[in-house]
Amino acid sequence: MDDTPSTFPDSLPALRAAAREAGFDMSCEERTGSLLALLAAARPGGRILELGTGVGEGTAWLLSGMDSASSLVTVELDEVVQEVAREQLRSDPRVTFVAGDGAEWLQTYDGEPFDLVFADTWPGKFTHLERTLELVASGGTYLIDDLSPQPGWPAGHGAAVQRLLTDLEEREDFHSVRMAWASGLLMAVRSSHARITPRHGGTD
Template identity: 40%
Template sequence: MNDAINQPLPKAYGAIVEETQRLGFTMPSDIQTCALLRTLAASKPAGRFLELGTGSGLSTAWILDGMDNASTLVSFDHDDALLAIAGKYLGHDQRLSLVRSDGADWVHENEGQAFDFIFADTWHGKYLLLDEVLAMLHPGGLYIVDDMLPQPNWPEGHPEKAFAFIEQLESRDDLWIVKQHWATGMIIGVKRC
């Protein structure tokens, strides 16, 4: 067994990768993470999905690829240039709502919404407003984060934030988690019933 992705890539993935590289964005989700997101998305038929941090839409494409036609995905980001790439290649998908918003604003404006699958790929829902975002997760819902192993683009002091975040997740009594020393470092949680 190896980490090779031997299944079809989402249709728009290659074009999104090219535009992301031209833009110089250095924080995209890696392909192993994306493949896992697609697989996990397929486990939530007719699900409500939330992605915190669209970026250029790389992970968004994979989540959409795993979703069925009865599912919906809300994905937000504050960066117009990155959202433009996502919109160009994925905006036609009726299941997707792309939103330009600051993370804190979006979370506060949408309290009370509930989701079956949350991918927290930005500070909000991970290092900030964790309680508020986890309150949006249905019982049995998936909470997923990546980039938990040291990354070359981490700023000074970030390893301490990551370790504190992991300890916080481990101490929660409303979430079962598994830590994976794989890809960029994944944590998958399931909201306890």
């Protein structure tokens, strides 16, 4: 079965062209994007958080699945890179762009939790994991990608990925599943009945 998406966000060609021009090659894989659109569509009126805007390809996928009552906050450290996304997507009133350190944003955010969190950068995945999971609403979804071995991984990164996967799968307040698909994904859903237990592991 061909698992290539059959439909794409209207803004994707322009975003991809801008990414090539900027030499940016870290956008989310299109199968991951199609899953993001599906997860966003499953949350009518949902609150969504993206950590790592990049040039906005993941953002575009999320917006394509969101309904008119949903909202998206997307955070990116590199303001120059994020400007590509702003240029193409800023007219959409559902999205709020935040340029700044994701770690600092996570530490200072004091708003409502999110129904879907897509962590596509180090803060929220390899650092500040506990804080990020605290921001997932009851029944909400946490998604991470880029978990399959890749040629450009620095020394020791494979071990860090394995520690992260183990940490998430051992939690009692989330149900999680690994997916050997796209760039390697893990999706976790906060249990609606489990008590949140603070954890202090090497990923924070």
